[in-house]
Amino acid sequence: MYIIIAGAGKVGWNLARELIEDEHEVTVIESDRARYLTVEEELEHAIQHGDASELWVLERAGIVRADMVVAVTGDDEDNMLISQVAKEKYLVEHTISRVNNPRNLEHFELLGVRPVVSATDLILRLIEHEVPHHGLVHLLDLRQEQLEIIELEVAEGAPAAGKQIGELNLPEGCLVVSVLRDGTGFVPKADTLVQPGDEVLAVLSPGDEPDVVDMFAPRDNGDAGLIRRPAREP
Amino acid sequence: MFVLIVGCGRVGSAIAKRMIKQGHEVSVLDESEEAHALLDHDLDQTWEDSGGRFTVGTALEVEALDAAGIQQADVVVCSTDGDNTNIVVAQIARKRFQVPKVVVRVLDPYRADWYSQQGLHTVCPTQVAIEMLTEAVASDGEPPVAQIGV
Numbered sequence: 001m002y003i004i005i006a007g008a009g010k011v012g013w014n015l016a017r018e019l020i021e022d023e024h025e026v027t028v029i030e031s032d033r034a035r036y037l038t039v040e041e042e043l044e045h046a047i048q049h050g051d052a053s054e055l056w057v058l059e060r061a062g063i064v065r066a067d068m069v070v071a072v073t074g075d076d077e078d079n080m081l082i083s084q085v086a087k088e089k090y091l092v093e094h095t096i097s098r099v100n101n102p103r104n105l106e107h108f109e110l111l112g113v114r115p116v117v118s119a120t121d122l123i124l125r126l127i128e129h130e131v132p133h134h135g136l137v138h139l140l141d142l143r144q145e146q147l148e149i150i151e152l153e154v155a156e157g158a159p160a161a162g163k164q165i166g167e168l169n170l171p172e173g174c175l176v177v178s179v180l181r182d183g184t185g186f187v188p189k190a191d192t193l194v195q196p197g198d199e200v201l202a203v204l205s206p207g208d209e210p211d212v213v214d215m216f217a218p219r220d221n222g223d224a225g226l227i228r229r230p231a232r233e234p
Numbered sequence: 235m236f237v238l239i240v241g242c243g244r245v246g247s248a249i250a251k252r253m254i255k256q257g258h259e260v261s262v263l264d265e266s267e268e269a270h271a272l273l274d275h276d277l278d279q280t281w282e283d284s285g286g287r288f289t290v291g292t293a294l295e296v297e298a299l300d301a302a303g304i305q306q307a308d309v310v311v312c313s314t315d316g317d318n319t320n321i322v323v324a325q326i327a328r329k330r331f332q333v334p335k336v337v338v339r340v341l342d343p344y345r346a347d348w349y350s351q352q353g354l355h356t357v358c359p360t361q362v363a364i365e366m367l368t369e370a371v372a373s374d375g376e377p378p379v380a381q382i383g384v
Contacts, residue, residue, distance in 0.1 A: 054344070056344060077294070077318035077319050081321055081322065085345075089348055103295070107322060107326060110329050111329075
C-alpha cells in the first residue's frame, strides 16, 4: 500500500517506521523545518517538508495514488481538513485521523471524517474498564451502524438474576452473545440461567442501553447509584 | 441583519466597524481579549457604546459560538488568521447551525477554489492580490490612490 502520513510527531514517526518495516511505501509530511530535518536523518526520502493541509503539498506527495492517508498532526483542524480533502477531492479510499482534543470529536463527525482515534478517549475507556462505575463497560461503539457491545456484571437482585436468557424481555435487536462465569466464557442458550456475578456481553442499539442496564445491573437509588464490582482474584 | 464575525484581526475588526456604521447588529468572537482594542480604534465611542458585542473564546468551541450568538446570526464571517480554522468554522456554521450566509477568508488560492466548488462562499485575498499586481505590472497609467479605513 502507499500511505501518506501527515505529521511527524511521535505518533507519525513511529507509525512510519512500523509501516516501512511491513514493506509499505510511506511518505511523511512535516511542516516544522527542525523536526523535518531530525526525522529526515532516519527516514530519508520518505519524508517531505511542507504543510499537509495545502493541496499542492499533498499533490507533491502523490496523494492521487495514495491508498491511505493518516492525519496525525497535533492540530485538529488540520487533521479534519486533510482527511476531508483526501477523501472528497482525491478520492483516497482510507483515511484515519487523530483527535487531539476529544471535545472536537463532534466536528470530525459533522465533517464526515471517520474513523478517528483519540488517545484521551482510549485512556478514558481503559480507566472505565479498570474501574467501572456501575457494572457497565463499553467495549465497542459502532456509531454509524448504530450498534454497541457492552459488558455488564449481573447484580444481586437484578430482574435478570435467576432467570433463563429466553425468559428475559430484552429489547428487540438486543442479543446476549457471551457469558463469563468463574473465569470461563461461553455462548448462552435460551435455557442458560443468569446468575448474579456473571459478566454478560450484549450487542444492542445505543438507545436500548438504559433498559438493558436496568435488567442486569440496575443502579441503586441512594449513594450516587453505584454498584461496585468486587475485586477479581488474580 | 445580525452579523457574527469570527476572528478580530485587521480584517475582521474593519468589517465589524463598517457593519456597525451601516446599522447592523454585530457580534465579534476572538480568542484574545486584546483584539478588542482594534474595535474601539477609529470609532467616536467605544465598541459596546456603538452597540457592538464582543466575546472572548475559541472558535471551535461550540459554547463560544453560542455565547457570541451564532443561533441568531444571519451572516457569519470567518476571518481568523488561520485558513483551516476558518474552513472548519464555516462548515460548523453551515451544517450545524444552518446559518443562511457564511463568508470565509481563505488565503490559499487552491483551497479557496476547491471549497467554493463545495458550496462555501470563499474570499481569497491572495488571489485578489495576484490579479491586482498582475494588472498593475501590465498597466502604464498613474497608480490609484488607496482608500484606507472604515
